[in-house]
Amino acid sequence: MIECSCDKNSKDIYLPELATIKKRRMMNGTELYMQLELDASPLVYKPGQFVEVSVAGVGEAPISISSSPTQKGFFELVVRNAGNVTKKLHQMSQGDKVGIRGPFGKGYPADEMKGRDLVFVCGGIGLVPQRSFINYVLDNRPDYGEVTILQGTKCFSMRVYREECEQWAHRGDLTFMETVDEAHDCWTGNVGVVTTLIPKIESKLKGAAVFVCGPPVMYKFVLMSLAEAEVPREDVYVNLERRMKCGVGKCGHCQINHHYVCQDGPVYNYAALGTAPEAI
Ligand SMILES: Cc1cc2nc3c(=O)[nH]c(=O)nc-3n(C[C@H](O)[C@H](O)[C@H](O)COP(=O)(O)OP(=O)(O)OC[C@H]3O[C@@H](n4cnc5c(N)ncnc54)[C@H](O)[C@@H]3O)c2cc1C
Numbered sequence: 399m400i401e402c403s404c405d406k407n408s409k410d411i412y413l414p415e416l417a418t419i420k421k422r423r424m425m426n427g428t429e430l431y432m433q434l435e436l437d438a439s440p441l442v443y444k445p446g447q448f449v450e451v452s453v454a455g456v457g458e459a460p461i462s463i464s465s466s467p468t469q470k471g472f473f474e475l476v477v478r479n480a481g482n483v484t485k486k487l488h489q490m491s492q493g494d495k496v497g498i499r500g501p502f503g504k505g506y507p508a509d510e511m512k513g514r515d516l517v518f519v520c521g522g523i524g525l526v527p528q529r530s531f532i533n534y535v536l537d538n539r540p541d542y543g544e545v546t547i548l549q550g551t552k553c554f555s556m557r558v559y560r561e562e563c564e565q566w567a568h569r570g571d572l573t574f575m576e577t578v579d580e581a582h583d584c585w586t587g588n589v590g591v592v593t594t595l596i597p598k599i600e601s602k603l604k605g606a607a608v609f610v611c612g613p614p615v616m617y618k619f620v621l622m623s624l625a626e627a628e629v630p631r632e633d634v635y636v637n638l639e640r641r642m643k644c645g646v647g648k649c650g651h652c653q654i655n656h657h658y659v660c661q662d663g664p665v666y667n668y669a670a671l672g673t674a675p676e677a678i
Pocket residue numbers: 448457458459460461462463476477478479480481482483484485523526527638639640641642664
């Protein structure tokens with residue numbers, strides 16, 4: 399008799415596990431915050447990993463985990479209403495069930511970064527995956543050096559995690575600077591794109607590891623500003639978003655050169671990537 403070589407006890411990588419929506423609220427006109435719990439056992443993940451979220455009969459979408467694994471008992475997602483699956487997620491209520499596969503990807507090099515100064519440059523919902531690592535660092539504060547966070551959002555009303563940004567701005571152990579592209583009567587802070595903040599933190603960039611995450615258009619200008627500030631490419635990390643299907647390195651949808659973003663990414667060292675993110 400021929401024995402099947404697969405391990406009968408191993409998890410089926412294509413089979414979603416059920417999760418319950420514990421909390422939900424709109425953060426602004428397009429972004430939904432969700433707090434979830436797997437029904438069977440807690441989700442074990444690393445900062446910067448993502449999950450495939452499925453809605454029965456509709457489909458599946460990759461979504462970054464925005465909470466830190468130091469936060470036990472639940473995980474958090476922020477979902478922009480962009481199409482079929484995400485629209486359906488926006489229509490769901492507390493107590494409803496979704497499917498979860500993952501976590502996938504390697505996420506942030508959290509151990510490698512111990513002892514280093516860290517700078518986070520975030521554009522719009524680029525803050526969502528970065529927040530996972532930021533909160534991990536803040537929960538393990540003695541392990542890391544100086545922390546600087548730059549957040550840029552198109553318009554005042556589209557800001558996400560506003561209360562938390564407010565708390566970061568008042569913490570003594572990090573530097574938080576925020577800007578919006580368009581002036582607003584209710585906004586007394588910086589106005590201008592996120593790159594306008596980079597010259598203000600030039601001294602903090604020396605020797606720091608810089609993590610960049612935002613919309614595709616942002617990378618070109620942020621990377622140019624970092625080059626002007628003489629930050630070596632080896633110290634820059636970019637978060638890539640690709641179309642994904644399987645999430646497990648089988649289908650090739652997410653491939654860039656020899657990288658499978660679903661497996662090796664979504665966070666890449668800029669020097670090691672070998673391709674400018676804006677050219678992808
Ligand atoms: C690793 C990773 C992490 C992500 N994290 C988040 C997150 O935290 N929050 C969030 O809101 N979204 C996130 N996204 C994007 C999200 O996966 C897409 O918006 C989602 O797949 C759209 O699915 P849908 O069925 O709702 O839309 P569809 O009906 O499939 O498509 C709607 C539109 O979006 C386009 N689209 C679909 N996927 C992508 C993509 N990956 N890149 C560019 N355009 C796309 C389609 O071409 C179409 O125009 C992430 C994507 C990746 C790859």
